[in-house]
Amino acid sequence: MLNDKIFGFDISGFQISDNYRDMRIGQSLLEWGASVPALFFPRNCVVCGNSLFTREQLICLSCRVHLPVSGHWLEPDNKTARVFYGRVDFYHCSSYLLYRKGNSTQKLIHALKYKGVPEAGEFLGAAFGLVLRQSGVLGEVDGIVPVPLHPKKERKRGYNQSVMIARGLSAQLKVPVMDKLVVRRTHSQSQTKKDRYSRWENARDRFVLKGRNLRPGMHLLLVDDVITTGSTLEALAQTLTGVEGIKISAVSIGFSC
Numbered sequence: 001m002l003n004d005k006i007f008g009f010d011i012s013g014f015q016i017s018d019n020y021r022d023m024r025i026g027q028s029l030l031e032w033g034a035s036v037p038a039l040f041f042p043r044n045c046v047v048c049g050n051s052l053f054t055r056e057q058l059i060c061l062s063c064r065v066h067l068p069v070s071g072h073w074l075e076p077d078n079k080t081a082r083v084f085y086g087r088v089d090f091y092h093c094s095s096y097l098l099y100r101k102g103n104s105t106q107k108l109i110h111a112l113k114y115k116g117v118p119e120a121g122e123f124l125g126a127a128f129g130l131v132l133r134q135s136g137v138l139g140e141v142d143g144i145v146p147v148p149l150h151p152k153k154e155r156k157r158g159y160n161q162s163v164m165i166a167r168g169l170s171a172q173l174k175v176p177v178m179d180k181l182v183v184r185r186t187h188s189q190s191q192t193k194k195d196r197y198s199r200w201e202n203a204r205d206r207f208v209l210k211g212r213n214l215r216p217g218m219h220l221l222l223v224d225d226v227i228t229t230g231s232t233l234e235a236l237a238q239t240l241t242g243v244e245g246i247k248i249s250a251v252s253i254g255f256s257c
C-alpha cells in the first residue's frame with residue numbers, strides 16, 4: 001500500500017486501486033515537470049482533441065455543454081427503463097447520455113475503456129451522480145454494484161471501467177461501492193457448451209454472489225458503462241434477486257440508440 005501523497009499531491013480522494021496507482025506513478029515520473037493536474041488528466045479534450053485550459057479537466061467546456069444528455073432519469077417510463085420491461089423489475093433505471101457511433105459519449109467511453117483514461121469513468125460517474133442526487137429519484141441507496149469485469153480483462157486494462165464510474169457516483173451519492181459483492185464466473189466454472197442457445201440460457205449464470213453483507217430490504221444500484229441489449233444488467237440483477245425484499249436500480253452512462 002502506497003502513501004496517499006505523490007509529490008505532495010493528495011490523491012486519497014481518488015480511491016484508485018494499487019495496480020492502477022502503480023501504473024500512474026510510473027507515468028507521473030515521466031511527466032514530472034508538467035503542471036500537477038497533468039499527472040492525472042490528459043491535457044487535451046478527449047472529445048475534440050483541443051488543448052484544455054488550466055481549469056478544464058478531461059473535456060473542454062464547449063464539448064461539455066454539448067454532451068447529448070438523455071434526461072432519462074427524470075421520467076420513470078424512459079427509453080432505458082423500457083429495455084428491461086418484462087425482464088427485470090428495477091426500482092429506477094436510466095442512462096445519463098445518448099450513445100451513438102462517433103458521438104462525444106462514444107469518444108468518452110472509448111477513452112475510458114481502450115485509451116487508459118480511467119479518470120473518464122470517475123468524471124462521468126460524478127456528473128451523473130450529481131443530477132441523480134439533485135433529482136432525488138433514487139431515494140435511499142445502500143450500495144453501488146459495478147458490473148464485474150472478467151479478471152483476465154481487468155488485469156489487461158489495469159482497472160474495471162464500471163468501478164471507475166461507480167466511484168464517481170459514490171462521491172456524489174455518499175454511498176459505498178460494493179465491488180466485491182459479485183464476481184464474474186471464470187471459463188473453468190462456466191459450462192463449456194458452445195452452441196448459441198446454451199450460451200443464452202446460461203447468461204444468468206455469468207455472475208456469482210460472493211458477499212455476505214446483504215440484508216433484507218437493501219437498495220442496490222447496479223452500474224454499467226453502456227446499455228445496449230441490457231443482457232449484462234439483467235444477468236447481474238438475477239444474481240441478486242434471491243435476497244429477501246431486495247430493491248434493485250440500474251444506471252449506465254451511455255444508452256445505445
Ligand SMILES: [Zn+2]
Pocket residue numbers: 045046047048049050059060061062063064
Ligand atoms: Zn472538446
